[in-house]
Amino acid sequence: MDKNIITQLEQIIGKDGVLHTPEDLAVYGYDGTFEEHRPDVIALPRNTEQVSQVVILAARERVPVVTRGMGSGLAAASVPFSGGITLSMTRMNRILEIDEVNATARVETGVVTADLQTAVEKLGLFYPPDPSSIKHSTIGGNIACNAGGPRCLKYGVTGDYVLGLTVVLADGRILHSGGKLIKDVVGYDLNALFTGSEGTLGIITEAILRLIAKPKVARTALVEYPTLADASRTVNAILSAGIVPATIELMDETAVACIEEAMNLGLPLDVEATLLIETDGMDEDSVLREIEAIAAICCECGARQVRVAKDEAERSSLWKARRSVSPALARKSPNKLGEDITVPRSAIPEAIRQLKAVSTKYGLPIVIFGHAGDGNLHPNILFDKRDPEQWKKVEQMVAEEFEIALRLGGTLSGEHGVGALKRPYMEQALGPVSIDIQKRIKAALDPLNILNPGKVFPD
Amino acid sequence: MDKNIITQLEQIIGKDGVLHTPEDLAVYGYDGTFEEHRPDVIALPRNTEQVSQVVILAARERVPVVTRGMGSGLAAASVPFSGGITLSMTRMNRILEIDEVNATARVETGVVTADLQTAVEKLGLFYPPDPSSIKHSTIGGNIACNAGGPRCLKYGVTGDYVLGLTVVLADGRILHSGGKLIKDVVGYDLNALFTGSEGTLGIITEAILRLIAKPKVARTALVEYPTLADASRTVNAILSAGIVPATIELMDETAVACIEEAMNLGLPLDVEATLLIETDGMDEDSVLREIEAIAAICCECGARQVRVAKDEAERSSLWKARRSVSPALARKSPNKLGEDITVPRSAIPEAIRQLKAVSTKYGLPIVIFGHAGDGNLHPNILFDKRDPEQWKKVEQMVAEEFEIALRLGGTLSGEHGVGALKRPYMEQALGPVSIDIQKRIKAALDPLNILNPGKVFPD
Numbered sequence: 001m002d003k004n005i006i007t008q009l010e011q012i013i014g015k016d017g018v019l020h021t022p023e024d025l026a027v028y029g030y031d032g033t034f035e036e037h038r039p040d041v042i043a044l045p046r047n048t049e050q051v052s053q054v055v056i057l058a059a060r061e062r063v064p065v066v067t068r069g070m071g072s073g074l075a076a077a078s079v080p081f082s083g084g085i086t087l088s089m090t091r092m093n094r095i096l097e098i099d100e101v102n103a104t105a106r107v108e109t110g111v112v113t114a115d116l117q118t119a120v121e122k123l124g125l126f127y128p129p130d131p132s133s134i135k136h137s138t139i140g141g142n143i144a145c146n147a148g149g150p151r152c153l154k155y156g157v158t159g160d161y162v163l164g165l166t167v168v169l170a171d172g173r174i175l176h177s178g179g180k181l182i183k184d185v186v187g188y189d190l191n192a193l194f195t196g197s198e199g200t201l202g203i204i205t206e207a208i209l210r211l212i213a214k215p216k217v218a219r220t221a222l223v224e225y226p227t228l229a230d231a232s233r234t235v236n237a238i239l240s241a242g243i244v245p246a247t248i249e250l251m252d253e254t255a256v257a258c259i260e261e262a263m264n265l266g267l268p269l270d271v272e273a274t275l276l277i278e279t280d281g282m283d284e285d286s287v288l289r290e291i292e293a294i295a296a297i298c299c300e301c302g303a304r305q306v307r308v309a310k311d312e313a314e315r316s317s318l319w320k321a322r323r324s325v326s327p328a329l330a331r332k333s334p335n336k337l338g339e340d341i342t343v344p345r346s347a348i349p350e351a352i353r354q355l356k357a358v359s360t361k362y363g364l365p366i367v368i369f370g371h372a373g374d375g376n377l378h379p380n381i382l383f384d385k386r387d388p389e390q391w392k393k394v395e396q397m398v399a400e401e402f403e404i405a406l407r408l409g410g411t412l413s414g415e416h417g418v419g420a421l422k423r424p425y426m427e428q429a430l431g432p433v434s435i436d437i438q439k440r441i442k443a444a445l446d447p448l449n450i451l452n453p454g455k456v457f458p459d
Numbered sequence: 460m461d462k463n464i465i466t467q468l469e470q471i472i473g474k475d476g477v478l479h480t481p482e483d484l485a486v487y488g489y490d491g492t493f494e495e496h497r498p499d500v501i502a503l504p505r506n507t508e509q510v511s512q513v514v515i516l517a518a519r520e521r522v523p524v525v526t527r528g529m530g531s532g533l534a535a536a537s538v539p540f541s542g543g544i545t546l547s548m549t550r551m552n553r554i555l556e557i558d559e560v561n562a563t564a565r566v567e568t569g570v571v572t573a574d575l576q577t578a579v580e581k582l583g584l585f586y587p588p589d590p591s592s593i594k595h596s597t598i599g600g601n602i603a604c605n606a607g608g609p610r611c612l613k614y615g616v617t618g619d620y621v622l623g624l625t626v627v628l629a630d631g632r633i634l635h636s637g638g639k640l641i642k643d644v645v646g647y648d649l650n651a652l653f654t655g656s657e658g659t660l661g662i663i664t665e666a667i668l669r670l671i672a673k674p675k676v677a678r679t680a681l682v683e684y685p686t687l688a689d690a691s692r693t694v695n696a697i698l699s700a701g702i703v704p705a706t707i708e709l710m711d712e713t714a715v716a717c718i719e720e721a722m723n724l725g726l727p728l729d730v731e732a733t734l735l736i737e738t739d740g741m742d743e744d745s746v747l748r749e750i751e752a753i754a755a756i757c758c759e760c761g762a763r764q765v766r767v768a769k770d771e772a773e774r775s776s777l778w779k780a781r782r783s784v785s786p787a788l789a790r791k792s793p794n795k796l797g798e799d800i801t802v803p804r805s806a807i808p809e810a811i812r813q814l815k816a817v818s819t820k821y822g823l824p825i826v827i828f829g830h831a832g833d834g835n836l837h838p839n840i841l842f843d844k845r846d847p848e849q850w851k852k853v854e855q856m857v858a859e860e861f862e863i864a865l866r867l868g869g870t871l872s873g874e875h876g877v878g879a880l881k882r883p884y885m886e887q888a889l890g891p892v893s894i895d896i897q898k899r900i901k902a903a904l905d906p907l908n909i910l911n912p913g914k915v916f917p918d
Contacts, residue, residue, distance in 0.1 A: 099803075101695050101804065101805040102803045102804050102805050103698065103699070124699070145644060146644045146648075148644075152642070159648070160619075169892070169896070173892050174892065175892045175896060176890065176892075176893070177893060180803040181801050181802075181803065181834065181868075181869060181870060182801070182804075182832075182835075183607055183611065183616060183801050183830075183833045183834070183835045183873035183874060184801060184872075184873065185604060185605045185607075185616075185655050185872050185873065185874060185875070185877075186870045186871050186872050186881070186888055186889065187877065187885065187889055187893065187894075187897050187915060188652060188655065188656055188660075188897050188900060189605075189618070189648075189651045189652065189654065189655055190893065190896065190897070192648045192651030192652070193647060193648065193651070193652055193900075196644050196647065196648055197647055201647075212701075213698065213699055213700065213701030213702075214701070215701065216701065236560050239562065239672065240559070240562070240672055241672065242671070242673070242675070242740075242741035243672075243741065244671075281701075282700070282701035282702065283745070283749075285744075285745075285748075286742070286744075286745040286748070289742060289744075289745070290742075342640050342641070342642050342643060343640075344561045344563075344638070344640065345560065345561050345641075346560040346561050373641075374641040374642045375640065375641055375642070376641075409638055409640075410638070411640060411643050411645045412645045413643075413644050413645050414642035414643065414644060415642060415644060416644070418645055422645070426645070426646065429645055431635065433628070433632050433633065433634045434634055434635070434636060434649065435646075437628070437634060437649065437904065438646050438647050438649070440903040440904065441647060441900055441903055441904075443903065444899040444900055444902065444903035445896065445899065445900075456646060457646075
């Protein structure tokens with residue numbers, strides 16, 4: 001990279017905010033995938049004005065700007081394949097305001113999601129979105145990918161909590177959208193346009209987020225099913241009864257077996273599926289009645305056993321099981337590739353049947369878990385990346401996973417995003433008209449194509 | 460209009476689908492505002508393909524296309540000020556599918572909202588958005604304006620129920636976005652972009668809508684407050700307690716007086732405000748406990764009386780009162796102009812104080828009611844349009860209403876849209892950067908500016 005650009009960056013941010021040693025470049029070239037590419041320089045701005053100055057410089061010099069939170073993304077959206085400036089938002093991590101009356105938080109987008117949750121929960125408030133990366137991912141990354149999580153069944157995804165944004169545009173101008181408003185139909189919905197745009201339309205530096213009152217009570221049940229079809233039927237039966245649990249998490253037999261092998265929690269090894277269901281609310285009686293009604297529905301739908309946690313310790317151990325899926329898989333094989341397909345809820349059993357057939361066809365295990373209430377499944381292929389034969393198979397298997405989702409009326413991603421990895425499947429998923437419209441929007445907002453180039457859209 | 464265009468339209472839709480007598484042109488030149496302008500011709504397509512052909516013709520001939528549902532809009536968004544083709548969607552009113560397992564409906568967008576609600580409720584399902592125009596407005600109009608309603612406090616606005624759209628673009632191409640999917644983060648959120656775009660980006664011909672289970676029980680309370688400040692305080696106290704009622708509707712003393720004068724329902728005439736609060740759910744006990752908890756909070760916050768409806772007849776009479784506001788105002792004065800500002804909830808008392816001051820300043824009554832839980836207020840100016848002095852005052856008063864909203868961190872519209880009427884205030888509300896970005900999106904999607912030209916954005 002031109003020395004002159006580094007000097008200018010140092011003038012904007014200060015020397016301590018610009019990194020370019022080989023070690024730094026290596027560290028900022030990764031995310032949560034197998035992809036890697038080094039940026040030319042890393043900028044660590046402290047405020048929106050500095051971000052704006054960096055983008056003006058980048059536009060003048062025609063250098064790509066790739067924004068990054070904590071690098072926990074699962075689609076290589078923040079891997080800087082074209083080099084250029086990586087803009088790390090981690091120093092912009094202040095909670096600027098928690099407004100208890102309006103139930104809103106204003107934050108810099110480098111704040112870690114769990115840190116915001118802890119801060120608002122101290123005040124009896126609640127920020128529901130709970131991606132698995134919650135303890136290290138940032139609000140900005142969550143917004144850029146419209147992150148989900150188990151609780152999204154009842155509470156909605158990240159985008160449902162975005163009331164306002166501060167965005168640095170591709171020419172350095174600063175846009176403010178929305179505000180502390182629940183309803184706002186003035187002009188196009190720019191909050192929604194930037195949410196999920198994966199850094200391709202602008203750099204989100206601040207957000208106003210909607211909060212709700214913190215639920216006071218939760219009840220959790222682990223439900224065992226001899227057949228996966230019955231587990232899936234239960235999901236629809238619960239929702240049809242008008243009950244919306246906080247979570248309905250599905251784990252298939254392989255997922256449960258992996259956890260049990262790793263953790264010895266006494267999980268059943270002879271069932272096709274388990275559901276982890278949680279209800280929550282403000283009123284103990286109502287929450288209890290809800291979990292009881294759910295237990296009855298589970299039994300009607302063919303559950304073998306419903307184990308409602310008797311106390312917080314047992315509840316915590318059930319969740320520990322669910323959260324241990326990924327580490328447990330890591331013990332089982334050197335590598336795993338977890339996808340993020342969604343299908344209409346009714347198609348879950350067929351999706352799982354077809355995913356298992358892919359596993360059989362290629363001779364590599366696919367472990368399935370996910371947010372069944374939302375139709376969002378994470379099939380995880382277990383393999384050894386050092387074996388090029390296996391890696392080739394994995395690439396073919398992923399393509400078949402996406403084909404299954406699309407054939408069943410689903411799509412490529414429920415909460416991870418498209419990034420670089422799913423670009424080849426975009427045309428198949430959305431069709432040429434949708435892609436063309438989206439590319440036009442991208443070109444209208446970033447005519448020089450400097451913001452996260454080469455992401456989301458096929459070439 | 461060129462005779463040739465009418466002939467071509469007749470070839471596309473058939474003679475019975477093309478209207479152009481002076482009477483027809485007069486009838487299709489209005490919406491729910493005081494504005495009026497005749498189109499050159501009216502097209503009544505029967506399917507998406509016909510809409511596409513009409514738009515291709517319009518693009519070729521450089522003729523504006525203004526889409527309209529039932530003409531109940533309150534911002535003149537469907538008044539064809541530049542003439543051209545008015546595309547009436549009323550013949551595309553079929554419910555194409557109700558999917559009970561996935562809880563979705565697929566509809567043509569000319570379907571009347573209440574008709575959809577009736578159809579899904581027969582199956583135990585529920586489509587929550589309930590604009591006051593529900594009995595005659597269409598789903599397409601609701602989506603194009605992102606309509607709200609009383610129940611949106613608990614259930615969200617129209618846009619929260621849009622899972623998929625079929626849209627005819629400005630060049631006649633047909634776009635499909637979304638699907639029967641609760642979670643979908645593949646590419647930009649086109650559902651959200653077209654929702655609320657008021658016919659300026661494309662013509663929405665079909666929609667896939669999310670449904671939920673129909674609540675089985677509702678409890679309703681009318682609460683009387685000596686002071687408006689206490690009524691407002693109650694809203695925040697209820698929500699802070701983690702209770703989300705289906706509705707919290709506010710009526711000020713003038714609104715209540717107007718209703719009582721018209722209907723003799725025994726409403727209090729000596730209070731500053733009343734709240735109409737409804738809770739609903741699946742479980743009688745829980746709903747009852749919720750309304751009791753709310754009643755206790757109301758009393759703590761200074762309510763003089765909480766009247767919980769004892770039966771469905773009493774509940775129905777309370778809602779009759781709320782729904783009678785507009786007709787009651789019509790009895791009171793020859794004309795009314797109802798606005799639709801939103802403010803952060805905490806600013807409601809100050810907003811109402813300042814709105815009353817505007818009323819005093821100009822000597823015309825402003826009646827205030829609205830969806831207090833969402834910070835969405837409808838100040839209605841009562842006047843006589845035949846008096847040019849009064850009309851001039853009304854225009855100034857509306858400008859001051861918007862200034863109040865903006866000063867308090869609010870905006871111009873919570874559920875009616877911008878249309879033609881609020882364009883002059885857009886720059887003040889959103890700032891030049893936001894307007895520029897939105898105009899760029901408009902130009903990218905409709906480069907010939909044939910779709911509802913002259914709406915939403917200032918010149």
